[in-house]
Structure formats: structure tokens, C-alpha cells
Amino acid sequence: MLFEEMKQQDQLIIGDKHFHSRLFTGTGKFNDQQTMVAALKASKSELVTMALKRVDMQHKDDDILAPLIKNGMNLLPNTSGARNAKEAVFAAELAREALQTNWVKLEIHPDPKYLLPDPIETLKAAEALANKGFIVLPYVHADPVLCKHLETAGCAAVMPLGAPIGSNKGIKTAEFLEIIIEQANVPVIVDAGLGSPSHAALAMEMGADAVLVNTAIAVAGNPIAMSQAFANAVQAGRQAYLAGLGGQSTEAVASSPLTAFLEASL
């Protein structure tokens, strides 16, 4: 098959949805709604995350939803704020009603300092939500054993972290992500910690099926330009993965023929 054909046929499928873009984005931390919508459009992302909160009875909230729906984006509500499986299931059921989708990014991180996901509660909630018919995408540490358990529990994908949420530190879990990617029978979406386009490209070169980026775009000097940079990096990384990267070697391997023509001419 020609490479161009291969590229065109290269689609990501999660649950019942086909994605052309392998860059998923978050809607948090943008300075204003207009910039957020413009950045998400520029990213060409087809799946964007949202959160849920208790309505503030004193204040009117911005209508964040209308512009996202108008631009045809699929919404992925998260369970952020849930501290255990019970709360996460409750949050997912609320989110299903609020956003009319059975997709959920399952995240349970009881510790506010590092926001690291609780593996035990996440697995419990994943089993319960999958049984209730949710399309579950769990945010987890880069733990290959846990990822297999989540796959068995019926998760539609796994979302292992590169580094703590919002840290912009990049892929600190590379060795374990490689194992997860090698073993997975569901899509692997590297989530959290990707701080620059090169981090996203690296994840894609490693064979990740997609990445999720929020903070690095939202807090960039120019979020719209940064979202395009991430989109380009994700495409480049994916193309490199499909093209097949050359192997590494400790010793030099000459790129030019080492003929002795200089000596011969003396």
C-alpha cells in the first residue's frame, strides 16, 4: 500500500466514534472563552474535555457549551473532583445528563498536591461504569498491569500520564508507556504533563494512539498558535511512527561511504 493511502486510512476508533485528529484537548485554564474556542478550532481536535461543578446560586456562569456544540466537537466530560469510586460514578451519571453523552473521562485523584490517580478506586469505578453502558476512558498512572485490568473491565481506551497534571514536564514515564502501548488492545491516549509539541510528537512516535493536551495550550503566550503547533507535532509524530523509525546504535554508523579516495589521490 502506498504511504499516502496508508495515511488516509489511518483513523483512530474509540467506542463508536472515528477520529481524524489524534490530538484531544481540554477546555480548562484559558483566559477567556473566545480564545478557548479559537484555539480548539485551530487544533482541529475532535474530542474536548469538560468538567462539572455545583451551580453557584449567586452567580451566573458563562455558557461554555453552545460554542463547542456549534463547532461540532465531541464532548468528553470528566469526573474531576471525585475522591473515590462512588463519587466518580455519581459524577459520571450527572455528566451523562448534563452533556447527553455516555462518554466519560474517569479521573479520581484525591490528593490535590500531585493529582495522581487512585488506581484502586479507578478500577472499581471503571467496572461499575462499563457495566452501566458508559464509554470509559480512565486517567491512570503509567502502570501496565493496571491498564490491562482496565481493559478487561471494559474500558474503551486507557489514558496513562506522562507527568502530573498541568506540570508541563513531558514524558517522564516513557519506559512504562512503551510497555502499555505494546500490550494494549485498546487505544492508548497519553494524558497529562505534555508541556510542548516535542513531548506530544515523542508520544506519537512511541506509538501512542492519541494525546490529550490542555494546560500547555491554554497557558501559552499565544494559545491559538500553540494549538496549531501541537496539531502539527501530533501529525508528524504519527507519520514518523507509521513510516517506521530507524534503529539506534551506540557507535557511529557512517552516512557517507568511507572510501579511501583521499589517500588514493595522494
Added chain:
Amino acid sequence: MKIQVNEQALILPNSMNLEQLLVHLEKPLIGSAVAVNMQVISRSEWTQYNINEGDNISLFQAIAGG
């Protein structure tokens, strides 16, 4: 009728269902979710659920997040 909405006491002028409550509170219907006494009420049942005295109602709203 006295009820609780997001931990605040509220007196309703007349009996109403959940959808009417959201309209009464000037909250958007789109992007909202409702639980009564910690049970999530499906959107399709909002007009059928008539609020009872003492109900503890929780309102939630979709917001930006990662």
C-alpha cells in the same frame, strides 16, 4: 414549599417540576444536571418529577476542564 437547593434553603411560591425549577432559578437547561436527594434524575424525567416539601436538590453545570 420549603426545599434545599445546593445547600441553600429556598421557598417555592407554588408546586413545580424540576424543569420549572431551573427556569424559576434562571438556570440554563442545556448543560445542567439535577439530583434529588442524591439520586440523579434523567433529563427526560424533569417534567414528570414534581418537587416535594423538604427535597434536597443538587444542581450541576458543565464547565471548562481538562
